[in-house]
Amino acid sequence: MNRDWLPIKTTPWTLGLSLLLLFLLAETTELPQRIDYWLLDSALLASPAFVSPDIAIVAIDDHSLAQEGRWPWPRQTHADLIRKLHQAGASTIVFDILFIEPSPDDGDLSSAMQDHGKVILPIHLAPSSSRLLLSEQLPPGDLISAAASLGHAHVELDHDGIARGLYLFNGMGRQLWPSLALAASGVGPRKPATQGLPAFVNVRDDYRIVPLAGGAGTLPTYSYSDVLGSPPAPDTFGGKTVFVGATAAGLGDILPTPFSGLSQPMSGVEFHANTLSAINQQLLIRTTPKWVGIALAMITLVTLALLLPRIRPARTLLACLMTSGAIVGMYLVMVSVFQIRLSVAHALIIPLLAFPISSGLRLAMANQFLNRQLDELVRSPRVALPEPSKRPATQLLEHFQALFQPQGWLLVEAQNILSIRNLNLADIPGNLEPGLWHHSGNQSWIRFYRGSDSYTLGFTLPNDLSREAIQRYLRRLKLSDTAHAAKNPKPSENISARIERVKVATERLNHIQEFIRRSFERMPDGIIVTDELGIIRFANGHIEEWFGEPMPSLGGLPLTRLLEGHDPRETPPWHETVSETLTLLQSRTVELKIREKDFLIHFAPFALPDSVQYGIIANISDISELREQQRQHREAIDFISHDVRSPLVSQLALIEQLKRDPTHVDQSQLEQLGRLARRSYHLAEEFVQLARAEQLTETRFYECEFLAIVENARDSVSEQAVEKRISLQLQGTEDLWLRGNAELLERAVINLLTNAVQYSPTGSAVSLQVFRAGHEACLTITDEGAGIDPDELPYLFDRYRRQKSSELAGIHGTGLGLSFVKTVVEKHRGEIYVVSSPGEGSSFTLKLPIADPLS
Template sequence: MTRDWLPIKTTPWTLGLALLLMFLLAETAALPQRVDYWLLDSVMFASPAVASPDVVIVAIDDLSLAQQGRWPWPRRTHAALIGKLHQAGAETIVFDVLFTEPSPDDAVLSRAMQAHGRVIMPVHMSPPNSRLLLSEQFPASDLITAAAGIGHAHVELDHDGIARGLYLFNGMTRQLWPALALAASGVSSRQPDSQGLPPFVNVRDDYRIVPLAGGAGTLPTYPYSDVLNAPPAPDVFGGKTVFVGATAAGLGDILPTPFSGLSRPISGVEFHANTFSAYQQRLLITAAPAWVGIALAIITLVALAVLLPRMRPARTLFACVTAGITILGLYIAMLTALQVWLPVAHALIIPLLALPIASGMRLAMTNQFLNRQLDELARAPRVALPELSKRPLTQLLEHFQALFQPQGWLLMENSNIVSTRNLGRAEVPDDLEPGLWRNDGNQSWIQLNRGNSCYTLGLTLPNDLSRDAIQRYLRRLKLSTSGPAIKMLRPSENISARIERVKVATERLNHMQEFIRRSFERMPDGIIVTDELGIIRFANGHIEEWFGEPMPSLGGLPLTRLLEGHDPRETPPWHETVSETLTLLQSRTVDLKIREKDFLIHFAPFALPDSVQYGIIANISDISELREQQRQHREAIDFISHDVRSPLVSQLALIEQLKRDPTHIDQSQLEQLGRLARRSYHLAEEFVQLARAEQLTETLFYECEFLAIVENARDSVSEQALEKHIPLQLQGTEDLWLRGNAELLERAVINLLTNAVQYSPAGSAVSLQVFRAGHQACLTIADDGCGIDPDELPHLFDRYRRQKSSELAGIHGTGLGLSFVKTVVEKHRGEIYVASSPGEGSSFTLKLPIADPMS
């Protein structure tokens, strides 16, 4: 079996290349960088850092500007602030204020700085004006000498304009200055690796992300004027690092951060204070090299490209979600536990792209598969079951003619006669309702609308008992649509159109399979289908019923084991029959007996689809009835050869004797000849009545009254009872209507009464009681005869069976009377019971269903 080549397949190569192409397209739109920033901001906002208790901010805010006057303030004011903080016990004072121009008060400020001993001054890299190159802007020379350290005040803005971190070292090619936070911690400047670079180049090193403690105002902040004018506060500033800087909006030193965005930016001094707090707690985050994120993305791409094509579609989403969660878990663990920021947007984009790409490729494969399946389904044979409402009326008429053999018909299209026989236009009933049959005696009419035409169809059915059944059958046929035709809209999507077509084709295939399955289930024979090893793969309901094995246990059971378990045999053994059917490819027919029933099993090999091997179809037929008929046939032959032949031979012998001496005819000889003739006639009558009973069907039933049937039977036997002085006492006055054959029912009651009179002693009584019990009409015939032996009761209704006591008493019968009675009762779906004891008489009870049990 060859496999068709598909131009689009979900393979590691095709999926990997598609993912790589989409990844590169996403990279050109800077999407990964935006995702990385968003993830970082989300984590930092969700779990802000804890502020260090050793950090305090003295803010040059709007209140302080209002009290101290316009900026810049005299430097002696800053000297006074240093004095106050020194008196309060501040450990380190960090100024985020530029003092680049000389001032007359520099000496005062320098002395205050020297008195404290740990004052950090900022350096700023910028060109003095637009015409000059970039240079370092230091504080005045006196202040540099007095400062305990110099730190750069630069904060780095990312590509989206948000401040998330800074370079720990920044400067020109001669020297790299630590950030203010590091300078406050005692870190000194260092020499850069800047060989060959011009002196005006800005050199930066060791970028770190700062986990902020929150937005503006998160760290303890005190107004500049309040600290300057209030007494020293050792409880606030003692042993702490104090950052002094501008927070007033008018001074313009503001930075958007993940906590504030552009709506509530924080000041530079607050950012440096947060940097110091994080540095002291070792919380500064290092950015992983860019190649690590690319490597993680490649690993994710390869893993999904290899795994997804091997997964079921339902698990693709789970795999992509799992990959995304794993990457996010790794990201959060490294960020919170190791303080390493790993850009994972490249890797996260891969699962996001993998799901739609893999689904799209599978959809393309599905589309191709559907096209191929549609072509195969179009070529495959199928059982056509067109709807009756779509068949042409001429074709329907032909089918009705073949099925019912009507005595006449008429088919008209509008007012034109299409076909007719023994029916004319004048006989069409008025006001026919479209789609509904109208029955008028033995004529049935229907009117149907097909397109723009109105058809009238009439049938003259046989005027016998089958007429009602045919008319009921016609009413069940759906010859017209129940409502307006619904126009099927063709889906606009290509795949939806394919799916719809496959759906229709699959429904047709399912209908065919259901048709075949129901056909197998309704077959009169049992069917077993095996594979090439004789293992049962299919069995219909008859097998389950006959063998008494539940259907689930039949599947996968060896056929030989099933047969040996119910009909073990040695010659030939079942395994030999089954194996020879498979190996020699020859049919076999074998007798089978299951639970006292006779079957015939026929083994036939058949070629398995898409294989060179053969399986077995076993057809099992129930021949119990046939065997019973054969047995009855043999019994009938034996009976005829003995019981029927014997009186005929006696009659012939007596006739020959009379012929030899016709002058001396004795009256006793004539009486004997009459008895023999009557016995022969009685035997023939018994055979005829039993044959009629066995051929009785419900088509020969009609409404009849049970009490009248019993009365007629009593009258027929009254003369025979009168000869033995046996009164026939009938009890019952209620009319009980049955649906049955009154003639055969009367004959059955006569047989019971005849037996009761025959086996009862003279002068005794026979009672007949007709009554109703629930939904049944009952008749009980009781006598005072010799009774029936218990050993003979189980075989009482067997044909040709005679009681030993009767034969010994000289009462000769055919053995067909009670068999006839039971056959008639069973044909009427009734029951018969016997109660008898030797010497105490017998009681026969008939129970027949009432025609209208609700009356």
Template structure:
């Protein structure tokens, strides 16, 4: 099913709609309100307001009830308290006690109130009975006339039941009463701005949050009975506003506050006293308009919806954290500096939801992309490299037959024979260990399992030098399958299944890349791949080795600059060849010389993936050996045309002369003909020996002993030395075993001894010394001959090159003898050195690796 139409991209619209949907769902719960209350309470608790020093409480507490009797007390008792506080110098007296019913002591209380002049009484809004409508419960008429102010005592409880503030004005009809704290400050009732309201409708205005000074008992509090019965205390009440109200349990109203919750509620009179304290210090907090919270949430939603899709995933979380911190910073500034409470829970919830929603959308988009890529990967062609342990046994046998050409074989399945030739069950070794190859002579056997089926495979290899190498190769080849690795639990979760698919696809791609990389690295040629501008993007190890450029410096280097730096040319210039390959899309093949080595570079254009442009694949082949062979071929042609042709022509001329006068053949003519024939034979022999040396490989090596080789070579040259009276002195008794070709090594030593005898004066001596130096077997040949000029030493081992001194002395050679010696020694991974001075003789030293250096 094609799901490309699904809007799973992380765009401002998709992210904004997703956050808005989650926000609306969250807004249907009480979570935003609880967060706002929690933030407000945390701020108020962290920084409690300072208590005003001009406020005191006179509490109608349990002790006063015990001293003065049950409630209600006679009003002349309250008159006595007012008189005592008046004598103490109290500036304002505020009663949080209702005097709604008339009493015979109202006159006495009214006189005391008038004598003080500033007594505030409460008004309560409640129905007179359960059958009546809401009405104002005012003090009795005498008291109402004596009071200097009236204030309402209603404290507002929030939705969670906690008292955090009150309305500064509350009333019914056309008049709003100030709160008890505002009345104490001299505020008068005000007319309502709403006309035509029924007289029983409660009207409230100017809600304020009260930052309390602390829990219950924070303000200075004195017992009612103590103040009434004790002498006046001007030091406690002078110039202060004194609140009088009930704090006894079950007598007055109790309010849970942010400081107390339900553990120690605060009395109403304390709450009103704290309200006056905050009002005097201008600390009352005004709630922000409802639209401000919504506006902040909308701004946060738009900002995050616009920014997050353009950010990296790691920056998304920091952006959301920064947004939350900015919202809390704004909240703190508004609350602390401007005394405005701005609910920010909606904005915080959006900031908290933005990250998981954005991550979820990105995850969904990534998951969808991975599924599409995995589907394309499954459909795309790929190179399969099945393990030998998973191939059918019959197929394995076919592969072994094609690879090794065995002379005989046997394949069985349990007790059944699947294929055989010249082998039967009696040839199977009894001690076969499953999964391990067993080699007996030229036969190789293995027993392996496919599931619960046992297979036995064996074949006979050619009995030549390649047998050991093939058996070592087979020992590294695993044919048994590991069943424990094949049984893997299938993931149950959908995301786990996809992760497993990604892992399998990634492993497959890694194996493919490793296969391609190793293939390129092991190619015999150098490979360079460029982009559409001719910039090198890939090069294998041969390029790094041949050009001497480290791999990091090759990447990003123009191909023309690399080639011009090592082989500058004018016709045609490199930039022209490279540009024509890219523009004309035609292949080019050009010679290249790098560090005295010859190469052939082939430029081929190829189409770049997902592009209309072409790049270049440059294949660089090392043809130094081919050019050297061509040079040797030309030298051989020159050699044959001159050195070989010359004695043959002389022989033919002499034979023609003898034919014309067959009756006058003398001995000198026959000797001359024999010398020419021997020279031709010698030339041909050296030419053949050099060709054999150049074709020598380690497959023709075997164990041989150096001292025996030198002794045989000495014996071969002894007759030639005896003719000149030259003694061959051999020193050395230690057996030094080598791995090499004794025949060619002996021929090389013979060539050196022949030269030593040929160039040494009669009656001299040639010394041969065989010894061991570390892990090398050494041979030194010293003579007392004419020596070699210093300018000829660097070219001594070049083929077809002869010394000028030898030619002038009449000693004719082919120039192949020393070249043959050097070729043989190098094929044996050895070294040859020569030291010589004209007139003092020469010294040749051979060094060859010992077969077993640890013995």
């Protein structure tokens, strides 16, 4: 079923609506609230508040109960404590002890409170009985009159049961009482913002989060009985606000805090003391309205919905993490710097949901794409490169016959002969392993499978130098059918199966593209492909090599700029040739010269796929060798017309002269005729030898010993050296084996020796040194002749090139001898160079690679 019509796309609308739906579902749970509590507790625990130095606690602890007796104590005891703290210089005394019922000692307590002048008493909001409404539980009237202020002692527990803050004002509909800590700082009661409320309505206002200084026991605390039984301690309580309350187990409030939870709860008096410490340092944290967190969440939602569809999938996670980090960072700055708690849990949920939703939408879109691509691959024409292991056996035989032209063949299926010529069943080797070629002499055999059928194929190859190369090629050729091999189990998941199908199809297309790319790379010509504006979009390796331009810089470069930069011309200009190819759709062929090399460039227009425009395929052929052959052809014609023709004309003229008077034949005339004939022979011989050297290939190489070659060459020119009384001195005893052509190497050494003898003065010496240098066999021939002019050294090995000094000295050469030497040396992958100075002789050094460098 085709599902391409489904509108599954990662767009701002689809992503935004999906996020909004899941966000609304998350809001129905406690997840946002738990995240907010966790963030707040983490921030408070990471950076506890400092303890204000002007606060102390007098605790009614277990030790005090043991000393003073069972609770409640007489109020005279509290009066004694007030007097003791007054004597110690306490500035403010805050009781977190409820004095609700009248007592006979109220007068003494009231008197002590009035003497001090700044004692804060608590009130409690609770119904007096279970059947009555909520009311204010106040101290007796005389205590109220003696107290400097009253404050409520209520601490709020959040939904998770943890005490994190309190309302600064709490009371009934007529009046709001400040908290104990706020009352201690001098703030009194106030009217509620809404007037006319019933008297039984509890009104709370101005909630603040209290950043605690630590867990229970962090603030300086002193035992009630110790303070009461000790002398006044101005150093301890002077100028401080002293909170008095119960910390004994089962007596006071038990408040779990972020620092301890239920494991070590904090007493109410410690919480109020922490509150005053935070008030003194202006650290109380206010909370923003809930709508601010919702608005931040909506801004985050819109931002991610617009951003994520426009970025790469790999960056989606990074974007969500950065968004979450920015929200958390903003939260920490607001809490620690501005003392404002912003509810960011709603906004944090958005990036947490955005990544999986965006990934899911992209996965759905990828699924659609895979389906669409699979349909297109099925409908598109298939271009395949069938492997040899998949081709039928009879077809393989036909291909091998066309490729190698074997002298005989045999193709057998089981025991049935399918095709035979000059071979029979008895020729099949008995130890054939399936899939492996077996070579015996000029016969090659293989056994392979097509499905469950077994085939045997054999050839009789030509028994020449190509046989070994063909057999090496066959060893690399795999003909075994692997279809019967164990297949990987197909994935059962739908998306995985589709991905696997696309992967197989993509690999097939990649193989075709790689085949085409390598074909272009291995072409003997350079290829450039441009778009409709003449901009280079593809170039093979020859272009990079010939033009000296790196491949990355070729892409996007105008073809005209490339050509003008390497071969500027005015007639016709390159831009005209390229533009006419695109506009007139006519092919052009132009000569091109790059770095002293000759090329022929052919421009051909071609229709671009899925377009009405045309691009250009430029085929660049290196014709430098052809131009060189043409030059050599012209030089050869000049050579034949002059050097070869001249002695022949002289011979004919001399013969005609002898024919006119045959009775008077002078000996000198016969000698001259012989010299002319020998010169013609030497010219023809050198011309033929040079042609043989130029056609030399490694197929005519064999093992030969270099020292023996040099000795044979020396013996060949010894007679010529004796005539001029020139000694040939050979130095070298090591056998140096080469892989080459001994005949042409000997002729090259003879040419060098002949020149050395010819240009050396009578009675001099010519030195021949044969030695090994690294992996090379070397020969140095040194003479004592007139030397070579420095201006002629660069052209010494050019064909038909003669030294001017030699011509003036009457030594006539053809200019082919040294050219022949250089050609032979280069065919053997060696090198030759000369060192010479006028009047000091010449030294030719020839280097050739030895056959076995490890020997």
